[in-house]
Amino acid sequence: MHDIPVPDRIEARYLLPNRxxxxxxxxxxxVGAIAFIxxxxxxxxxxxxxxxxxxxxxxxxxxxxxxxxxxxxxxxxRWNWSVRRIxxxxxxxxxxxxxxxxxxxxxxxxxxxxxxxxxxDEIVQLKAAYLNIPxxxxxxxxGPLVLxxxxxxxxxxxxxxxxxxxRARDEGGVTGRAKWRxxxxxxxxxxxxxxxxxxxxxxxxxxxxxxxxxxxxxxxVIDFAMSLEPHWFSTLFPVWYFMxxxxxxxxxxxxxxxxxxxxxxxxxxxxxxxxKHDLGKLVFAFSIFWxxxxxxxYIVQWYGKxxxxxxxxxxxxxxxxxxxSLLAIGLCFLAPFILLMGRNAKxxxxxxxxVAFIAMLGLWLERWLxxxxxxxxPGTPTITFWEPLIGLGFLGIFALSVRWxxxxxxxxxxxxxxxxxxxxxxxxxxPVDRERVVV
Amino acid sequence: xATVTEKVDRATATHPDVSSYTExxxxxxxxxxxxxxxxxxxxGLSVAGIGLLAxxxxxxxINGIGLSGxxxxxxxxxxxxxxxxxxxxxxxxxxxxAILFLFRARWRxxxxxxxxxxxxxxxxxxxxxxxxxxxxxxxxxxxxxxxNQRMLWPNFRSxxxxxxxxxxxxxTVSSLFFLLGxxxxxxxARDQSRPGTLRQKFYTLxxxxxxxxxxxxxxxxxxxxxxxxxxxxxxxxxxxVVSWDFAxxxxxxxxxxxFAPYFVAGAIFSxxxxxxxxxxxxxxxxxxxxxxxxxxxxxxxxxxxxxxxxVFYAYLNEFFMAWYSGEDPERRVFWERLFGHxxxxxxxxxxCNGLIPIMLWFKRVRHxxxxxxxxxxxxxxxxxxxxxxxxxxxxxxxxxxxxxxIYRPSVTEMGIVIGTFGWFFFWFxxxxxxxxxxxxxxxxxxxxxxxxxxxxxxxxx
Numbered sequence: 001m002h003d004i005p006v007p008d009r010i011e012a013r014y015l016l017p018n019r020x021x022x023x024x025x026x027x028x029x030x031v032g033a034i035a036f037i038x039x040x041x042x043x044x045x046x047x048x049x050x051x052x053x054x055x056x057x058x059x060x061x062x063x064x065x066x067x068x069x070x071x072x073x074x075x076x077x078r079w080n081w082s083v084r085r086i087x088x089x090x091x092x093x094x095x096x097x098x099x100x101x102x103x104x105x106x107x108x109x110x111x112x113x114x115x116x117x118x119x120x121d122e123i124v125q126l127k128a129a130y131l132n133i134p135x136x137x138x139x140x141x142x143g144p145l146v147l148x149x150x151x152x153x154x155x156x157x158x159x160x161x162x163x164x165x166x167r168a169r170d171e172g173g174v175t176g177r178a179k180w181r182x183x184x185x186x187x188x189x190x191x192x193x194x195x196x197x198x199x200x201x202x203x204x205x206x207x208x209x210x211x212x213x214x215x216x217x218x219x220x221v222i223d224f225a226m227s228l229e230p231h232w233f234s235t236l237f238p239v240w241y242f243m244x245x246x247x248x249x250x251x252x253x254x255x256x257x258x259x260x261x262x263x264x265x266x267x268x269x270x271x272x273x274x275x276k277h278d279l280g281k282l283v284f285a286f287s288i289f290w291x292x293x294x295x296x297x298y299i300v301q302w303y304g305k306x307x308x309x310x311x312x313x314x315x316x317x318x319x320x321x322x323x324x325s326l327l328a329i330g331l332c333f334l335a336p337f338i339l340l341m342g343r344n345a346k347x348x349x350x351x352x353x354x355v356a357f358i359a360m361l362g363l364w365l366e367r368w369l370x371x372x373x374x375x376x377x378p379g380t381p382t383i384t385f386w387e388p389l390i391g392l393g394f395l396g397i398f399a400l401s402v403r404w405x406x407x408x409x410x411x412x413x414x415x416x417x418x419x420x421x422x423x424x425x426x427x428x429x430x431p432v433d434r435e436r437v438v439v
Numbered sequence: 440x441a442t443v444t445e446k447v448d449r450a451t452a453t454h455p456d457v458s459s460y461t462e463x464x465x466x467x468x469x470x471x472x473x474x475x476x477x478x479x480x481x482x483g484l485s486v487a488g489i490g491l492l493a494x495x496x497x498x499x500x501i502n503g504i505g506l507s508g509x510x511x512x513x514x515x516x517x518x519x520x521x522x523x524x525x526x527x528x529x530x531x532x533x534x535x536x537a538i539l540f541l542f543r544a545r546w547r548x549x550x551x552x553x554x555x556x557x558x559x560x561x562x563x564x565x566x567x568x569x570x571x572x573x574x575x576x577x578x579x580x581x582x583x584x585x586x587n588q589r590m591l592w593p594n595f596r597s598x599x600x601x602x603x604x605x606x607x608x609x610x611t612v613s614s615l616f617f618l619l620g621x622x623x624x625x626x627x628a629r630d631q632s633r634p635g636t637l638r639q640k641f642y643t644l645x646x647x648x649x650x651x652x653x654x655x656x657x658x659x660x661x662x663x664x665x666x667x668x669x670x671x672x673x674x675x676x677x678x679x680v681v682s683w684d685f686a687x688x689x690x691x692x693x694x695x696x697x698f699a700p701y702f703v704a705g706a707i708f709s710x711x712x713x714x715x716x717x718x719x720x721x722x723x724x725x726x727x728x729x730x731x732x733x734x735x736x737x738x739x740x741x742x743x744x745x746x747x748x749x750v751f752y753a754y755l756n757e758f759f760m761a762w763y764s765g766e767d768p769e770r771r772v773f774w775e776r777l778f779g780h781x782x783x784x785x786x787x788x789x790x791c792n793g794l795i796p797i798m799l800w801f802k803r804v805r806h807x808x809x810x811x812x813x814x815x816x817x818x819x820x821x822x823x824x825x826x827x828x829x830x831x832x833x834x835x836x837x838x839x840x841x842x843x844x845i846y847r848p849s850v851t852e853m854g855i856v857i858g859t860f861g862w863f864f865f866w867f868x869x870x871x872x873x874x875x876x877x878x879x880x881x882x883x884x885x886x887x888x889x890x891x892x893x894x895x896x897x898x899x900x
Binding site: 075079123124126127130211214218231233234235236237238239281288292293296297299300301303304305306 | 541542543544672675679683686687688689694695696697698699700748752753756757760763764765766
């Protein structure tokens with residue numbers, strides 16, 4: 001919008017390397033890896049369930065944040081000029097996420113109950129064309145590969161105009177930055193031409209990326225969560241997953257913004273009331289949207305009272321799982337709804353960030369609840385300290401990759417598109433009778 | 440130098456050819472005075488449509504619901520189809536006025552008044568259908584939540600009763616929103632109408648003493664923002680509840696969890712298409728080219744594209760899940776949709792809602808108003824058929840092959856369906872003659888404010 005002031009010149013500022021934080025995050029990764037290996041030795045089924053749930057959560061929010069960035073490109077949003085790069089940075093996790101996905105493709109009978117049921121269950125046999133291992137592996141290798149590659153191309157065009165060779169002095173002598181600038185800014189056309197070209201590429205890529213996102217995330221979540229109860233099906237389920245991931249992307253952008261504001265007065269100044277208020281509103285709105293989707297799925301199946309549909313909800317409302325389900329609803333919906341309703345709540349960064357963090361804890365729990373109750377062995381605990389520990393490992397990898405991105409590329413996007421780059425002067429011909437209108 | 444700045448302005452200004460506040464008042468309020476030949480022709484057609492409605496419905500009231508093609512097993516047919524169609528049309532008004540307002544999409548100012556009016560009249564049209572469908576319309580008050588003399592209440596577990604709440608709430612809030620936004624503009628019309636006329640008295644009454652003081656604008660702005668925030672959930676809730684009329688029952692093809700968001704997206708899809716279908720002739724007849732520029736049509740076309748893609752995702756998702764369910768009735772209904780007795784309706788739906796909107800990916804199509812007009816008519820047709828497909832194909836081939844049956848709309852039903860279009864356009868045409876159909880005050884907000892001319896400065900080159 002034209003009433004949102006964007007400074008004419010934005011300085012290149014990076015996230016400064018901080019040994020303490022890096023060591024802490026590396027420790028997270030180590031703890032997560034040790035926990036996973038230890039649990040793998042004791043209870044491999046549970047270790048893999050936890051792994052997949054964490055993968056779905058972190059990949060979801062990383063890809064969701066990038067999709068959020070793409071959506072603001074499509075709508076030519078100006079308000080997020082100072083936080084757009086933060087959303088983009090989450091994509092740095094995606095290449096690692098792809099590597100983390102590959103071991104999941106080795107999962108067999110212990111994770112996918114339909115493999116055993118295929119022998120005797122007539123309904124599952126009808127699904128054999130979709131539920132079979134070769135096709136499962138093919139679609140989960142190809143789908144995320146296409147999606148993540150497109151995401152990386154999108155990120156490339158978004159950062160490229162910031163890597164002008166004449167900006168080399170901005171780098172502060174950090175060799176990593178110079179290396180990446182040299183790699184990504186080959187055949188430099190000049191600042192203006194680069195910006196025009198990038199904008200053109202992003203405009204075309206963004207809608208395509210969102211389409212692929214919807215399809216690929218649907219496939220992934222159908223395979224790794226829905227098919228765990230092979231008789232259960234819900235048309236809304238994939239939508240619920242990827243829209244919640246989109247919400248997670250907004251929330252994690254908010255949390256990162258709050259953390260950046262703390263450490264650096266430059267960021268604090270530019271990520272101001274506009275950004276806080278708007279991100280706060282979006283976290284609030286999409287939390288309600290999460291509840292809407294949850295409810296739309298729940299009420300139809302509750303009311304329909306078909307045994308194979310209700311089974312999924314019954315597994316999640318037993319005395320063991322019920323309290324956790326309620327907790328997830330409380331954290332994902334009630335907490336943001338009540339706490340973020342007011343204007344002051346959205347403008348107070350600590351408060352806003354904490355509520356977004358609480359909501360993400362809820363979403364993390366929700367991901368666990370998509371998987372674990374379907375495979376639950378009666379008598380075993382519902383959630384243990386192992387799941388958060390493995391989650392800590394994923395958090396470490398996620399945060400390290402995002403930190404790397406923000407310390408290699410400017411935190412605030414240096415180039416900004418115009419007010420409305422789409423020109424209409426050709427379509428709106430100049431007036432014929434200009435004199436008439438003079439009053 | 441002057442040409443250069445003008446050119447830049449033309450590319451970025453929302454209304455490059457509107458130069459002053461006075462001009463806005465003159466142009467828009469002129470619509471209230473000169474109907475012109477085309478308006479009368481359209482109005483005559485709408486009155487004829489109402490005549491058809493009155494005749495067909497009257498005939499059905501006297502001779503009974505048997506005049507419709509409704510029978511076992513297809514008990515819901517063209518009436519419910521058209522009910523859902525009109526509730527869907529009613530969606531874009533509040534979306535444009537509330538959600539786009541909250542999202543600061545300024546392009547809405549030129550179209551939102553007409554879209555809101557369309558919303559109100561579309562709900563009024565949709566509201567006729569439950570009465571028509573009841574057959575014995577004089578029992579309609581049984582739907583309302585109060586106990587009869589044996590203290591029996593309507594069944595609150597029935598989604599049809601939820602519908603009564605959802606639609607009446609939506610009607611109340613969208614009317615309030617519509618009337619609130621009108622106040623400053625009615626005051627402008629009041630100030631320009633001849634004193635002593637009936638028109639002036641009407642405007643005086645409905646302007647609620649608006650004088651345009653700071654205090655009034657302050658309250659107006661607050662009220663508008665709060666209403667927008669309160670109306671936003673309604674955009675989603677109404678059509679969700681309408682979709683649950685179907686999804687709650689276990690009829691194959693109806694019992695799908697995606698129905699709520701899918702119906703909402705479809706409603707916005709058809710609603711925005713209808714706004715374009717309506718605005719193109721109005722723009723032409725009343726010479727509003729300055730106010731409704733290609734920019735506005737382009738933005739609406741993009742909105743159609745987005746919601747159309749959501750709808751298409753839902754189609755694919757439904758076909759896939761029907762197969763994946765492994766349930767025989769579920770699989771068969773979707774097979775029957777594509778290749779059964781009603782194949783033509785399904786293919787009309789898929790082509791009009793899935794294939795034709797693909798053209799909107801191209802800027803040249805989005806920027807051609809003639810193309811958009813034709814395209815949106817196809818979308819309107821496609822969306823009517825979508826509801827027809829959902830309702831009729833599912834009911835005609837339910838669980839037991841023994842009880843299958845074919846439904847064909849009767850002449851009475853067609854008369855009523857066509858007649859209600861006359862009813863809708865009757866109100867809409869009256870509206871554009873009686874109330875300012877373009878929001879004066881909001882257009883002025885985006886025009887460059889009037890300033891004393893500055894002394895010309897040469898820009899060094």
